[in-house]
Amino acid sequence: MSYKYIIWLNELSRESLSLVGGKCAHLGEMIKQGIPVPPGFAVTFRAYEEFIDKSGLRDKIEKILREVEKGKPEEYERVSREIRKLIEETPMPRDVENEIRSAYRELCRRFNNQDDLAVAVRSSAAAEDLPDASFAGQQDTYLNVIGEEDVINKVKKCWSSLFTPRAIFYREQKGLDNGRVSMAVAVQKLVNARSSGVMFTVHPATGDENVVVIEGSWGLGEAVVGGLVTPDRWIVEKRSLRIVERSISNKMKWCLRGDNGLTVVSDLPEDLRKKPSLTDEEVIELARLGIKIEEHYGTHMDVEWAVDDSPFPQNIFIVQARPETVWSSRKTAKTEKEIAKISSEPIVKGLPASPGVHIGEAKVVMTPEEASKVMRKGDVLVTRMTNPDWVPYMRLAGAIVTDEGGMTCHAAIVSRELGIPCIVGTGRATELLKTGEIYTVDATRGVVYLGEVEGLLKPKKEEEIVVEWIPTGTKVYMNLGVPEKIKEYSKLPFDGIGLMRVEFILASYIGEHPLYLIEMGKQEKFISGMADGISLVAREIFPRPVVVRFSDFKTNEYRELGGGNKYEPHEDNPMLGWRGVSRYISPQYEEAFRLECRAIRRVREEQGLTNVHVMLPFVRTTWEVERVLEIMAEEGLKSGRDFKIWAMAEVPSVIFLAEEFSKYFDGFSIGSNDLTQLILGTDRDSQILPKLDKRYFDERDPAVRRAIAHLIKVAHKHGRTVSICGQAPSVYPEFTEFLVRCGIDSVSVNPDAVIGTRRLIASVERKIMLERISKIAQNSRRLSI
Numbered sequence: 001m002s003y004k005y006i007i008w009l010n011e012l013s014r015e016s017l018s019l020v021g022g023k024c025a026h027l028g029e030m031i032k033q034g035i036p037v038p039p040g041f042a043v044t045f046r047a048y049e050e051f052i053d054k055s056g057l058r059d060k061i062e063k064i065l066r067e068v069e070k071g072k073p074e075e076y077e078r079v080s081r082e083i084r085k086l087i088e089e090t091p092m093p094r095d096v097e098n099e100i101r102s103a104y105r106e107l108c109r110r111f112n113n114q115d116d117l118a119v120a121v122r123s124s125a126a127a128e129d130l131p132d133a134s135f136a137g138q139q140d141t142y143l144n145v146i147g148e149e150d151v152i153n154k155v156k157k158c159w160s161s162l163f164t165p166r167a168i169f170y171r172e173q174k175g176l177d178n179g180r181v182s183m184a185v186a187v188q189k190l191v192n193a194r195s196s197g198v199m200f201t202v203h204p205a206t207g208d209e210n211v212v213v214i215e216g217s218w219g220l221g222e223a224v225v226g227g228l229v230t231p232d233r234w235i236v237e238k239r240s241l242r243i244v245e246r247s248i249s250n251k252m253k254w255c256l257r258g259d260n261g262l263t264v265v266s267d268l269p270e271d272l273r274k275k276p277s278l279t280d281e282e283v284i285e286l287a288r289l290g291i292k293i294e295e296h297y298g299t300h301m302d303v304e305w306a307v308d309d310s311p312f313p314q315n316i317f318i319v320q321a322r323p324e325t326v327w328s329s330r331k332t333a334k335t336e337k338e339i340a341k342i343s344s345e346p347i348v349k350g351l352p353a354s355p356g357v358h359i360g361e362a363k364v365v366m367t368p369e370e371a372s373k374v375m376r377k378g379d380v381l382v383t384r385m386t387n388p389d390w391v392p393y394m395r396l397a398g399a400i401v402t403d404e405g406g407m408t409c410h411a412a413i414v415s416r417e418l419g420i421p422c423i424v425g426t427g428r429a430t431e432l433l434k435t436g437e438i439y440t441v442d443a444t445r446g447v448v449y450l451g452e453v454e455g456l457l458k459p460k461k462e463e464e465i466v467v468e469w470i471p472t473g474t475k476v477y478m479n480l481g482v483p484e485k486i487k488e489y490s491k492l493p494f495d496g497i498g499l500m501r502v503e504f505i506l507a508s509y510i511g512e513h514p515l516y517l518i519e520m521g522k523q524e525k526f527i528s529g530m531a532d533g534i535s536l537v538a539r540e541i542f543p544r545p546v547v548v549r550f551s552d553f554k555t556n557e558y559r560e561l562g563g564g565n566k567y568e569p570h571e572d573n574p575m576l577g578w579r580g581v582s583r584y585i586s587p588q589y590e591e592a593f594r595l596e597c598r599a600i601r602r603v604r605e606e607q608g609l610t611n612v613h614v615m616l617p618f619v620r621t622t623w624e625v626e627r628v629l630e631i632m633a634e635e636g637l638k639s640g641r642d643f644k645i646w647a648m649a650e651v652p653s654v655i656f657l658a659e660e661f662s663k664y665f666d667g668f669s670i671g672s673n674d675l676t677q678l679i680l681g682t683d684r685d686s687q688i689l690p691k692l693d694k695r696y697f698d699e700r701d702p703a704v705r706r707a708i709a710h711l712i713k714v715a716h717k718h719g720r721t722v723s724i725c726g727q728a729p730s731v732y733p734e735f736t737e738f739l740v741r742c743g744i745d746s747v748s749v750n751p752d753a754v755i756g757t758r759r760l761i762a763s764v765e766r767k768i769m770l771e772r773i774s775k776i777a778q779n780s781r782r783l784s785i
Contacts, residue, residue, distance in 0.1 A: 498748025
C-alpha cells in the first residue's frame with residue numbers, strides 16, 4: 001500500500017532530513033551504502049504535525065512554553081509534565097494511527113509472519129544529530145516494544161519527549177525555537193543483542209584521527225550509554241586495522257529483554273564479568289564499518305552498534321550514526337609545556353573523558369533533585385552517572401566525576417560539548433570524595449587530588465582553537481541561516497559566507513510582513529531587525545566576505561508572517577510563482593524591497609561592514625534585472641570595487657543567456673536545487689518521484705552538469721566569478737570534484753561539510769596538478785624522441 005505518513009528506511013537517504021530528521025535519514029543513508037542496519041520504517045514529521053494541528057495542541061503547547069521562567073530547572077520540570085501529559089493523552093488522528101499499525105504489521109510479516117515482533121522505537125527530531133550539537137539522549141528511545149498498541153503508545157511517547165525538561169533546556173541554550181520543533185520516529189526490528197555499545201571514529205578524549213575507539217558490554221546498549229557499567233574498550237589503528245589497546249573491565253550489570261516487553265537490569269553472570277564482550281574479529285569488523293561510514297560522510301562519526309548470536313559477520317548491526325560534535329569541527333591546541341611534578345597522591349583515578357583542569361568544591365549527589373538543592377556555579381559534580389535529566393546541573397559544574405561510564409557515555413559526550421573537564425569510570429568517587437571539600441580535578445590525566453594542588457598547570461578558561469586551514473585555490477564558503485550560530489562556526493576554515501539567508505531574520509527577528517509594517521509606520525523595525533542580524537555575522541568574520549541573499553520567501557511563507565494574509569495572494573504552485581526579483585519590482589511590493597536595500601546600506605555605511613555584498617534570487621529575465629538594479633541604485637546600492645552584486649543561477653534562462661546576464665552582474669551563485677528542479681522538470685518538494693527513483697531529482701544528472709559547466713565557461717570569459725550554494729556539494733564529493741575541474745571559483749557548503757570539503761578540494765587540486773605535471777613530462781619525452 002502507499003503511505004502518507006510512513007517511509008521505509010531503505011527508501012531514505014541523508015537528503016531526507018526535512019522529512020524524517022537526522023536519525024532516520026542517516027539510517028537510510030547507511031542502508032544505501034551497504035552498512036548492516038536493522039530494517040524498519042520512519043513515522044514522518046508530517047504525521048506529528050498532523051497530530052499537533054488537528055488536535056489543537058500547538059497553541060496550547062506554545063502558551064505553556066511562554067509561561068516558563070527561563071533558567072530555573074523546576075520550571076522546566078513543570079511545563080514538561082503539562083505538555084507531555086497533553087500529548088500522551090490526546091488520541092492520534094485515525095489515518096495516522098492506521099498507517100503506523102499497517103506498517104508494523106507489514107514489518108512483522110517480513111519476519112516469518114510474526115504478529116509480535118520486538119522493535120526499537122527511536123526519536124528522530126528535526127534538530128537532532130546536527131554536526132554542531134549532539135542531542136545525546138535529549139529525546140526518548142524505547143527498546144523491546146511488542147505489539148501494535150505498544151508501538152502506538154511509544155510513538156506518542158517519542159513525540160512527547162520533544163518536551164522533556166532536558167530537551168526544552170537544551171534547545172533554549174542552543175538558540176533553537178521550542179515552539180517550532182518537530183519529531184519523526186524510527187521503528188526498527190530489535191536486534192536480540194548479545195553485546196552492544198558505541199564507537200567513535202576519532203579518539204573522543206584526545207582527538208587522535210588515526211584510531212577508532214570501541215566500547216561495549218554484554219546485553220542491550222543501555223548499559224553502556226546509560227553508564228550502568230564501565231565498558232570494555234578497544235582502540236584500533238585505522239591504517240592497519242590492528243588492535244593497539246584493549247581494556248577489559250569487571251562488568252557487574254547488564255540490560256536484557258524482559259518477558260513483558262520491558263527492559264530489565266540484572267546482575268551479570270560471574271563467568272561473563274571479566275570476559276571480553278566482543279571477539280577480536282568482531283572488533284576489527286566494527287572498526288572497518290566505522291571507517292567506511294566516516295569515509296562516506298567525510299567527517300568523524302559517533303556510532304551505536306549491536307551484535308547478536310548469528311554467525312560472524314552476519315551478527316553485526318549498526319543501529320545509529322551521527323556526526324561527532326567536538327573534534328569534527330576543531331582541534332584543541334596542544335601545549336608543549338610540562339606540568340610540574342605533583343607531590344600529592346591522587347584520591348581517585350578514572351578515564352579522562354573531557355580534558356582540562358578545574359579546582360572547586362565537590363558536591364556528591366545521586367539524583368538531579370539533590371543537585372537542584374546544592375549545586376552552584378563552578379562546583380565539582382560527583383555522581384554515579386549522568387543522564388539527560390542532569391544537563392542543567394552539568395552546565396553549572398566546573399568539572400564532573402562519575403563512578404561509572406566510559407569515554408562515550410552520556411557524561412563524557414555532554415562534557416566534551418560543554419567544554420567541562422570530566423573523569424568517568426572511577427569506580428568509587430561517590431564514596432571517596434566528600435561534599436564541601438576542595439579538589440583539583442585533572443581530567444587530562446584522569447586523576448583527582450585533595451585540595452588545590454600547587455604546580456599543576458591550570459589552562460586558560462578559553463583555550464586557543466586551532467583549525468585545519470589547508471590552502472586551496474578554490475575558495476570554501478559557508479552557508480548560514482541563523483545569525484547567532486556564527487559564533488559557534490567562526491573558527492571553521494571557511495573563506496567567507498557564500499550564502500546568508502535572511503528568511504530566519506524575517507521570521508524570528510522581525511516576525512511581521514514588511515508591507516504590514518509599512519502600513520503601520522514601523523519601517524524602522526524591519527530595517528533595524530534585518531541590519532542587526534546581518535551585522536552580527538559580518539562583524540564576527542570581518543574582513544571575510546558575507547554574500548547576503550535578498551529575501552526568497554514564497555507567497556505561502558510570507559503569509560505566515562504577522563499581517564501577511566492581507567498582502568499575499570493564493571498560488572497553486574508558489575515555488576514557481578511570485579518570488580525573488582519578480583516580487584521586488586512589482587508595484588505592490590517594491591517599497592518592501594527598498595527596506596531590504598536600506599538595511600544593507602546601513603550595515604555597510606553606518607556600521608562600516610564593507611564585507612557585506614548581495615545576491616538576487618530567482619532571476620528570470622534581463623528586463624526585470626534592469627528594473628531591480630535601477631531600484632537598488634536609487635537606494636544607494638551600485639556595483640563597485642568593494643561592493644558586488646551576484647545573481648542566483650537557478651532558472652535555466654540564466655544559463656542559456658549567460659553572455660547577456662554577465663553584463664549585469666559581478667558573479668553568479670548556482671542554486672543547484674532549483675536549477676535541477678527546472679532542468680529535470682521535477683518538483684523538488686515532490687513526495688512521489690524521489691520514491692519511484694531518486695534519479696528524478698539528482699544534481700549530478702548530465703543535463704545539470706552540462707548547464708553548470710557552460711555557465712562557468714561563459715562567466716569566466718567575461719571576467720565574472722562563479723560560486724555554488726546548493727545542497728549538492730555538501731552531499732556528493734564527486735560533484736565537488738566535478739566543480740573544481742570545471743574551474744569554479746568558490747564552493748559554499750553547510751557548516752558540517754566545511755572541513756571535509758576543504759580537504760577534498762585540496763586533494764582534487766593536488767590531483768589535477770599532478771596530472772598536468774605528468775602530461776607535461778609525457779609531452780617532453782615525445783619531443784625528445
